[in-house]
Amino acid sequence: MHLLIEKTLREASKYFHDFFIHEYTKKTYLHRIDPALKIACTSILVLLSILTFKLTKILVVLLSIYILAFNVGIDMVMLLKRSWLFAFFAMVIVMPVSFLERDYSYAFIFPLRVLSSISALQLLILTTKFNEMLSALKRLKAPEVILEIVWLTYRYTVVMFRDLMNILLAREARRLRKSGHVEVFRKGGIALGLFFLRSVEKGEMIELAMKSRGKSFEYKSRYINPLPYLAFILGITIIWVIA
Amino acid sequence: MHIPDGYLDLRIALLMWALSISVVGFSLKKVSEKKESNAMIGVISAAIFASQMLNWPIPGGTSAHFVGGALAGILLGPYAGCIAMTSVLAVQALIYGDGGIFSLGANIWNMAVVSVFVGWYIYKALERFSKNLGSFFAGWLSITLSASFVGIEIGLSTAFKYSVFVATSVMAFWHGLLGIIEGIITAGVVGYVFSHRAESEEKLSKKAVTLIALLIFLSPLFAYLAEIVGYAEPLENLAVHLNLKDTQTYNGLFPGYTIPGMNSYLGTFLSGAVGVVIFLSLAYMRKYASAD
Incomplete structure (x- = not known):
């Protein structure tokens, strides 16, 4: 599991580097x-x-x-x-x-x-x-539903990634002995299953929040x-x- | 598996855009009709995006990552799953430059259409025996078939010098191996989620698709029978009889319903499959053209 965590952390740092760097200041x-x-x-x-x-x-x-x-x-x-x-x-x-x-x-x-x-x-x-790009695509008559979903994907990627990291780190913290490959795969599968279960629940909560607060990726400039x-x-x- | 710009011929890139738009458009319509939660699709897309960052080390210094097409289909249903994967691919192309603009249509076709729908149908066909088995094969075969489509698309492009046979075999072989991990992860996640939230499962009729799939699989048999009886087009027979010369300059993408450089039966099978997909897409467009 520790190899997976290390690999994930490496990928994570690269991911965040790429993620923020595109917002060229x-x-x-x-x-x-x-x-x-x-x-x-x-x-x-x-x-x-x-x-x-x-x-x-x-x-x-x-x-x-x-x-x-x-x-x-x-x-x-x-x-x-x-x-x-x-x-x-x-x-x-x-x-x-x-x-x-x-x-x-x-x-x-x-x-x-x-x-x-x-x-x-x-x-x-x-x-x-990214919001400028989506706003432009909206003006070019791209379907609004898909733009809204793309916008949500963009906004929640960082949140979901942090959730995944938290689950993996919690698993690692609870581990008391070195696991075999089968155990690593089994626990990894459960961790990922838990992650998707939480994603489903988070999706429901966000839908309710969006209904009460409204939603928009409008960008005027x-x-x-x-x-x-x-x-x-x-x-x-x-x-x-x-x- | 993301194809960057420069690999595909423009005509193939545009054809894939047309096919993808028709299926994604149809899926959007279905999702709107069912009033599916956009937030749910968006958050699951973000979750799939994040889980794609989990790289599993492969002996030999490389690694494979989870794709999640079959998982999206099983968790959200085929239509919402298709939209979710399209959204992931759009973010990857527009933010990270992973996959090009012109080849985005092909990438959507491979990973958001083939992977999701094939994964979902395999899961539905096998779930009566075992949900774990069904989701394992859905994950494994969907990624293998998606990779085969990548091979066909780049192999048919004149810009890419490998023959369609080589490109398809290489892609299918490696992804057939790596896809086992995709299958294991899909089975693990589906088992866990459905054991906690059984109401997340989705149902859809599959009679028509089964019939079409059966006809496609039988197409090489017809090609074989035609060869046995020496069948040729009546006009071709007439042309031979009249000693007419063939002056045709463009033979199409699949001359004589085969794929150049490929075994003729396999070529008939694949060209038939592509034809069916084109006509199904046109039929969907025709059916819904007047709806709104």
Whole structure:
């Protein structure tokens, strides 16, 4: 059980690190652009990344994402740190087939496509608060029920995670002797069962609380003129077509 | 199991979006009709999200984590479970960048549709024998089938150079092994929760799905019989007779109801399954198009 706890604690610290880091505290030009426009432009950047295998085109998109990030003052190391692992993983996956078919460029271009599209998405995440994003999706006519559920998932993840940790630590505190593997699995199963049982009960309580207090993820903000941003995305698209 | 952007061809990503939207839309309608608690779905989603952080060490320096599709289906029912998993995947994509924007449709299909509905139906089919057995197989097979779908989607994409056979076999094999842990956890949690809250169980008719599943499983037999009797399309026979040349430039995703590079019977089976899913989705859309 102690191995599981240690592993969980490691994952927990990584989880909290990721969870809070996305709420990037530095305010940049991109933060003040309408999130609905940012979602649309990010989709264009991802589309430009995945529609081609031509190296120059992919590099145009990738470089422009990092130039955009640098220009508005986003920490580029952080952007790269949050994107490289997916690309590295993609490279490990495609390397064997690339060598088998003697198409060595594929092992480089395929991960670059992934890096480019992930970087575009991470740039959106780093510059948009989650409630802003949901509010924008609501304006784009996404179903309200699903947005409300997504908002609740986001809000209660930290709470539920703390509950899970408490249950696991309580189990560990009550343990008097070293357990065998079967015992560890059995107790782990009971702990997780208890966790889901508490989740069901918490869900009922929250529903009642929401009925009495009301619920909303509305976010109102004044956004600035997006023309330079739109011109930049249009410029990249034109260069991509010409390249 | 999350597919990032860049792995799928755009046409496959869009097809998966269309399929997922139709099923999630139908589930939303069902959830609204039943007036299910949004708070309950949201909190269970958060709980599944948190439990996905529990990594179980695997010999060889890697680890596997719980996915929870079958568990969501069994605890909340298939429709609310589908919404819960969709919500988890949306948060993962929009906050952590885990899974891309264009591939989110495929990720929803694999983990919120296939995993939840398959898990739920397996559980319902086996619960009369044993609830523990039912939830174990639901967890195990749902994750294996989800992984197989990932293999089919990336294998059919020209951007991904591995053949559909290799991609599907690798994904199914490894997740078939790792899925045993998913099955054990699902059985443990379901047993514990239902022993304390029996009223949480959900019921749904499964006659139609059983019939469709039976027809899909029989499809390779028809392919075999057609081969024995030397069946060909009458127009093809006529074209051969008239010495006409084949000038078709686009052969479709599944030329001749097979999957390129795959055993012809398995190809017939899988292409049939994909076709049925497309038509079922269209039928659902048609049925509810005029409702609201």
